[in-house]
Amino acid sequence: MQQDSGGWFARSRTVAKPGFSRWMVPPAALCVHLCIGQAYAFSVFNLPMTKLIGIHELAPDDWKLTQLGWIFSLAIFFLGVSSAVFGRWVEEGGPRRAMFTAACCWAGGFLISAFGVYIHNLWIIYLGYGVIGGIALGIGYISPVSTLIKWFPDRPGMATGMAIMGFGGGAFIAAPLSVWLMKRFTTDTHVGVMETFVVLGIVYFVFMIVGSIIVRVPPHDWAPEGYVAPKENKLISKNDVFVYDALKTPQFWLIWWVLCLNVTAGIGVLGQASAMSQEMFPGIITPIAAAGFVGLMSLFNMGGRFCWATVSDYIGRKNTYFVFMVLGFILYCTVPHAGAIGSVSLFVFCFLIIISMYGGGFSTVPAYLKDMYGTRYVGAIHGLLLTAWSMAGIFGPVLVNYIRAYNVSHGVPKAQAYNTTMYIMAALLVIGFICNFLVKAVDKKYHMKPEEDDAALDVAGEAAARA
Amino acid sequence: MSNGNQNGTTTLHLVLAWGFVGIPLVLGVLQTLVNAMKLFQ
Numbered sequence: 070m071q072q073d074s075g076g077w078f079a080r081s082r083t084v085a086k087p088g089f090s091r092w093m094v095p096p097a098a099l100c101v102h103l104c105i106g107q108a109y110a111f112s113v114f115n116l117p118m119t120k121l122i123g124i125h126e127l128a129p130d131d132w133k134l135t136q137l138g139w140i141f142s143l144a145i146f147f148l149g150v151s152s153a154v155f156g157r158w159v160e161e162g163g164p165r166r167a168m169f170t171a172a173c174c175w176a177g178g179f180l181i182s183a184f185g186v187y188i189h190n191l192w193i194i195y196l197g198y199g200v201i202g203g204i205a206l207g208i209g210y211i212s213p214v215s216t217l218i219k220w221f222p223d224r225p226g227m228a229t230g231m232a233i234m235g236f237g238g239g240a241f242i243a244a245p246l247s248v249w250l251m252k253r254f255t256t257d258t259h260v261g262v263m264e265t266f267v268v269l270g271i272v273y274f275v276f277m278i279v280g281s282i283i284v285r286v287p288p289h290d291w292a293p294e295g296y297v298a299p300k301e302n303k304l305i306s307k308n309d310v311f312v313y314d315a316l317k318t319p320q321f322w323l324i325w326w327v328l329c330l331n332v333t334a335g336i337g338v339l340g341q342a343s344a345m346s347q348e349m350f351p352g353i354i355t356p357i358a359a360a361g362f363v364g365l366m367s368l369f370n371m372g373g374r375f376c377w378a379t380v381s382d383y384i385g386r387k388n389t390y391f392v393f394m395v396l397g398f399i400l401y402c403t404v405p406h407a408g409a410i411g412s413v414s415l416f417v418f419c420f421l422i423i424i425s426m427y428g429g430g431f432s433t434v435p436a437y438l439k440d441m442y443g444t445r446y447v448g449a450i451h452g453l454l455l456t457a458w459s460m461a462g463i464f465g466p467v468l469v470n471y472i473r474a475y476n477v478s479h480g481v482p483k484a485q486a487y488n489t490t491m492y493i494m495a496a497l498l499v500i501g502f503i504c505n506f507l508v509k510a511v512d513k514k515y516h517m518k519p520e521e522d523d524a525a526l527d528v529a530g531e532a533a534a535r536a
Numbered sequence: 537m538s539n540g541n542q543n544g545t546t547t548l549h550l551v552l553a554w555g556f557v558g559i560p561l562v563l564g565v566l567q568t569l570v571n572a573m574k575l576f577q
Contacts, residue, residue: 085544086544087544088544088545089544089545090544090545090549090550092545092550092554093545093549093550093553096553096554096556096557096558097553099557099561100556100557103557103560103561235557235561238561238564238565240564241561241564241565241567241568242560242561242563242564244564245564245567279556283553354575357574358574358575358576359575360571360574361571361572361573361574361575361576362572362575364568364569364571364572364575365572365575367568368565368568368569368572371565417575
């Protein structure tokens with residue numbers, strides 16, 4: 070399918086002219102990632118949405134928290150599905166088209182959800198935020214990845230780390246903004262969720278459109294001044310692999326498991342950090358202090374995305390994941406000891422480093438894929454790999470919640486109920502270590518031939534641009 | 537095309553672009569940091 074006839078959206082129209090600074094591209098990516106990162110803050114709407122009819126107390130027809138929990142779950146599910154399904158389209162259509170589509174879906178999801186709140190129909194919110202918003206999450210998440218890698222061949226980890234840090238940081242903006250807007254729109258007879266959704270939809274649309282306007286792709290074969298390609302390295306390929314051929318390689322599935330296990334280990338404790346800290350240190354960590362602990366973890370989650378991905382540019386992707394697995398193993402095994410000796414500072418230290426590596430796992434993986442499969446389809450391959458996130462989103466919380474419940478029901482004191490979980494998480498990281506160890510260079514038979522590469526460029530509309 | 541500024545991108549462009557995303561992010565991070573300090577109170 071020829072996609073170059075898209076006018077302003079066409080990939081060829083986004084090729085940078087001489088004098089364009091590559092440092093304009095990370096803010097363009099952040100315009101999208103900071104907006105879609107709102108998903109992490111959706112929980113601020115949960116309680117107000119249970120009182121839309123009763124206003125000050127729960128009415129019989131008001132929605133239950135369990136029903137509302139499905140909105141976020143649906144959005145994350147469709148993030149994984151859409152990034153896998155639309156990855157190739159995003160790659161070949163270019164970042165502007167993808168960012169614009171994500172902006173329309175994200176804003177549209179909010180506006181549809183506002184209508185759902187207005188007529189009090191939860192299915193419309195499932196459709197709006199859950200399905201359409203979830204598609205925006207998937208398309209928006211992968212839209213700037215390959216563009217950033219092409220602009221920063223000397224520091225691909227740092228470049229993608231900046232964008233993916235934005236996804237972690239989006240909640241920091243969304244949570245206080247949403248609370249402030251709801252206060253402004255709430256009266257004695259009305260909860261201001263609908264108006265807040267409308268305002269957020271409009272604000273996020275404008276923000277994301279700015280990103281799609283300023284984003285540019287580099288001309289073919291562009292390189293930064295003074296850039297010297299890395300020396301021949303079997304773990305950094307100079308060849309491209311077609312998106313669906315990547316699925317046939319063992320490396321894809323090994324990295325899939327590395328990401329899945331790293332995320333499983335982190336996501337389980339992230340969701341339960343508040344309760345876990347209070348139960349392991351009863352009377353020492355209060356609910357207010359626990360909320361502070363969760364906030365600190367969010368900051369390390371965001372900071373880890375940038376720092377670890379940047380470190381990977383210097384020590385290599387495979388070594389970075391080795392650090393995640395070995396250091397994570399040591400820290401998870403240390404947590405029960407911290408609980409036993411009553412050391413809050415050791416407990417906090419362990420979890421802050423663990424959660425930084427959880428974030429780092431997300432941000433380092435695009436550069437890992439680029440090393441394995443080249444830059445041509447790295448965004449699309451990254452999209453397929455994000456299904457590991459969806460899987461981990463189910464595994465992690467289930468492991469933590471069910472093992473804790475099992476232990477408590479079998480007489481284990483609450484302060485020790487998480488110990489087994491910590492050892493299981495450590496064991497998962499051992500498996501992750503083995504998977505990472507088995508990652509070798511991709512077989513040459515999967516490399517794209519020069520004529521295939523040219524055909525791909527034609528589809529992407531770059532052949533004309535470079536002529 | 538370069539790492540720095542030539543004809544196309546000016547310093548003002550860069551300041552505006554980074555400010556557009558950086559200011560809300562820094563404000564959000566500061567707000568979270570203030571809340572996180574409750575852990576140490």
